[in-house]
Amino acid sequence: MTVEDVSAGPLIGVLALQGAVAEHAAALQASGAAVRIVRRPEELDGLDGLVVPGGESTAMARIAAPVKMFEAVREHREAGLAVFGTCAGLILLAESVADAQALEGFERIRGLDVVVRRNAYGSQLNSFTTKLPVQGIGEPDRPLEAVFIRAPVIEEIRSADVDVLAEAQGRPVAVRQGRLLAASFHPELTSDYRLHQYFVGLATS
Numbered sequence: 001m002t003v004e005d006v007s008a009g010p011l012i013g014v015l016a017l018q019g020a021v022a023e024h025a026a027a028l029q030a031s032g033a034a035v036r037i038v039r040r041p042e043e044l045d046g047l048d049g050l051v052v053p054g055g056e057s058t059a060m061a062r063i064a065a066p067v068k069m070f071e072a073v074r075e076h077r078e079a080g081l082a083v084f085g086t087c088a089g090l091i092l093l094a095e096s097v098a099d100a101q102a103l104e105g106f107e108r109i110r111g112l113d114v115v116v117r118r119n120a121y122g123s124q125l126n127s128f129t130t131k132l133p134v135q136g137i138g139e140p141d142r143p144l145e146a147v148f149i150r151a152p153v154i155e156e157i158r159s160a161d162v163d164v165l166a167e168a169q170g171r172p173v174a175v176r177q178g179r180l181l182a183a184s185f186h187p188e189l190t191s192d193y194r195l196h197q198y199f200v201g202l203a204t205s
């Protein structure tokens with residue numbers, strides 16, 4: 001279902017270790033990007049941006065370890081690759097995880113100067129959807145529908161370079177730091193792709 005065609009626009013990878021891969025690919029294509037499914041470090045070469053989907057951060061960390069995938073993403077990020085982490089992807093991008101026991105001994109991508117706590121909104125049963133005003137995605141009068149599934153909470157922002165784009169329940173839930181974008185929720189699960197469009201714009205800027 002994914003098509004890689006560099007003439008079609010910016011080339012965005014979707015990290016496909018586990019989680020909501022197909023939905024992100026569809027959202028990116030609908031946002032004007034060509035999409036590459038990324039499973040191996042060498043598939044990061046030539047990308048304008050990379051989406052790290054939601055799913056289960058501990059599973060992704062285990063799958064990534066043998067091929068040193070997160071080390072490779074980190075190197076590309078340090079060289080300027082734009083990265084969009086959603087839910088588990090936010091956990092993997094965060095510099096610090098408050099309850100990191102389950103991830104101990106595993107590499108993460110890091111780079112986003114925030115502290116997150118996993119599953120802080122409760123279990124699967126406490127998953128919820130809310131309408132969120134999000135800065136910078138256009139149509140300020142039309143909030144984004146945001147789906148939270150065992151979502152991480154952003155407990156602390158540790159750098160003035162981190163901009164809060166959206167808040168829910170008094171906490172930041174979408175943030176941007178330079179070429180990094182992250183959300184606690186799942187923007188790929190609705191048909192409102194404004195956050196993906198924002199990322200495609202960020203990746204090509």
Ligand SMILES: NC(=O)CC[C@H](N)C(=O)O
Pocket residue numbers: 053054055056057058086087088089091118119149150151152
């Ligand atoms: N929907 C999600 O990505 C949930 C994240 C998951 N709770 C984790 O810790 O990785």
